[in-house]
Amino acid sequence: MEVIIRPTERDCAVVAADIVERYVRCGATLGLATGSTPVGTYAELIARHRDQGLSFAQCRAFLLDEYVGLPREHEQSYYRTIRREFTAHVDLDDAAVASPDGTAPHPGEAAAAYDAAIAAAGGVDIQILGVGTDGHIAFNEPGSSLASRTRMKTLHPDTVRDNSRFFGGDSAAVPRHVLTQGIGTIREARHLVLLAFGESKASAVRALVEGPVAAVCPASALQLHPQATVIVDEAAAGLLEHTEYYRFAYDNKPDWQR
Ligand code: F6R
Numbered sequence: 290m291e292v293i294i295r296p297t298e299r300d301c302a303v304v305a306a307d308i309v310e311r312y313v314r315c316g317a318t319l320g321l322a323t324g325s326t327p328v329g330t331y332a333e334l335i336a337r338h339r340d341q342g343l344s345f346a347q348c349r350a351f352l353l354d355e356y357v358g359l360p361r362e363h364e365q366s367y368y369r370t371i372r373r374e375f376t377a378h379v380d381l382d383d384a385a386v387a388s389p390d391g392t393a394p395h396p397g398e399a400a401a402a403y404d405a406a407i408a409a410a411g412g413v414d415i416q417i418l419g420v421g422t423d424g425h426i427a428f429n430e431p432g433s434s435l436a437s438r439t440r441m442k443t444l445h446p447d448t449v450r451d452n453s454r455f456f457g458g459d460s461a462a463v464p465r466h467v468l469t470q471g472i473g474t475i476r477e478a479r480h481l482v483l484l485a486f487g488e489s490k491a492s493a494v495r496a497l498v499e500g501p502v503a504a505v506c507p508a509s510a511l512q513l514h515p516q517a518t519v520i521v522d523e524a525a526a527g528l529l530e531h532t533e534y535y536r537f538a539y540d541n542k543p544d545w546q547r
Contacts (some may be wrong), residue, residue, distance in 0.1 A: 290517045292498055292535040294526045298486045302329030303519045305417070308482055308518065309334060312415040316347030320475075321375065321386075322414030322427075323352065323367045324452075326484050327417050331375035338379040345381040346540040351407055352388035353418075353475070357441060357466035359391055365455050366391065377529045389439065389468035398441040400468055407474065416478035420485050423447050424493045424506035428469035433507045437471030481517040483508065485525040494521055495528040 295301045309330065312319065321327070337343040352367050361368040368388045375387050387406060393399030402540050407413060418426050421475035424444050429437060430445040444452075449463045454463040475481070498519060511517040526532055 290498065290514070290519060291486055291487065291524075291538070292529070292531075293518065293520045293539050294523065294529075294532060294535055296523055299331055301484055301486065301522055302333050304520050305330040305482055305484055305546040306333035306337065308480075309415060309417070310337060310343060312480070313343060313345055317414035318410050318412065319348055319353050320348040320478050321350050322370055322417045322419050323354075323374075324419045326419030328374055329415065330484065335375065335378040335483070343379075345376075345379045348380060348381055349385040349410060349468075350376065350387070351403075351410070352386070353411055354417075354467050354469040355389040356395060356464040357389040357391045358464050361392070385435060389470075390399055391464075391468055395466055396441045396466075398527075400429045400441065402438045403468070403470075404474055407470075407477075413478035413516055414466050415480045416475060416480060418481060418483040418484060418508075420490060420493050420497060420508045421445075421448055422451060422493055424496050424508050426472070426483070426508045426510070427475060428467040429472050429475075429507040431505045431507065433504060434470055435476075435502070435507070435510045435513075436473040439468065439470045439474050442467055443471050453502045454482055472507055476510060476514055479516065481511055481514050483511060483519045483522070485518070485519070488524045488527060488534065490521075490525045491528040494519070494525050495530075499530055 355367045359366040389397045391402045423431055428442050449460050452463050453460040496506040502512050503510045
């Protein structure tokens with residue numbers, strides 16, 4: 290696992306966009322997260338599309354998760370959110386952006402179909418991830434099997450509370466269930482890039498980077514991945530023990546690895 294610590298959220302977004310851009314130039318399959326964390330990275334990629342002609346035309350994308358019961362047209366459905374915040378602003382064909390069907394009458398079948406669609410596309414090349422304050426990735430809450438596949442999960446009360454800000458501060462309006470890629474599904478992506486910002490993420494970052502690999506912190510599964518990059522600002526890095534080494538390794542990274 291490579292840990293990159295940058296002074297600000299904006300610096301982190303630029304580092305993440307540099308990594309994603311290399312994949313976009315190869316027409317890669319992108320794994321997209323929603324939530325606040327990747328918004329700066331998406332803004333940076335949109336700017337590169339607009340100002341430098343970075344083209345997404347050969348790419349396709351899979352979302353990590355979707356609320357169960359929210360119709361696609363709902364302002365807070367992840368189907369709609371990713372279009373509003375990212376894909377509608379680049380030349381990525383709308384039909385090439387897939388998400389789990391949160392309104393399917395049989396969520397189990399929709400989940401299996403989603404895993405099958407990812408596999409049929411040849412898998413995800415680069416997966417962007419945020420992390421929950423409770424250590425979740427996608428919506429794999431504490432206790433999720435590290436081998437899990439896409440399935441329905443119940444949100445943790447902390448996640449309901451955290452996400453209520455997208456629903457006008459009303460926790461009761463946040464759906465309780467989601468369809469989410471499993472940890473096993475996510476781990477099949479070829480490169481995992483996890484971003485985290487701010488003091489509120491510091492303890493999750495410590496657990497995922499320096500804690501034991503354990504279902505209680507689903508994000509710790511990144512430790513088992515051969516190509517995982519964790520990009521954090523100073524505040525999110527605040528509880529890490531080995532920061533001196535992470536900074537040294539990044540500063541001395543050979544050019545061919547950048
Ligand atoms: C969203 C997702 C979640 C978020 C996480 C952090 O698609 O999968 O795991 O990445 O809840 O959310 P933010 O970025 O809003 O702090």
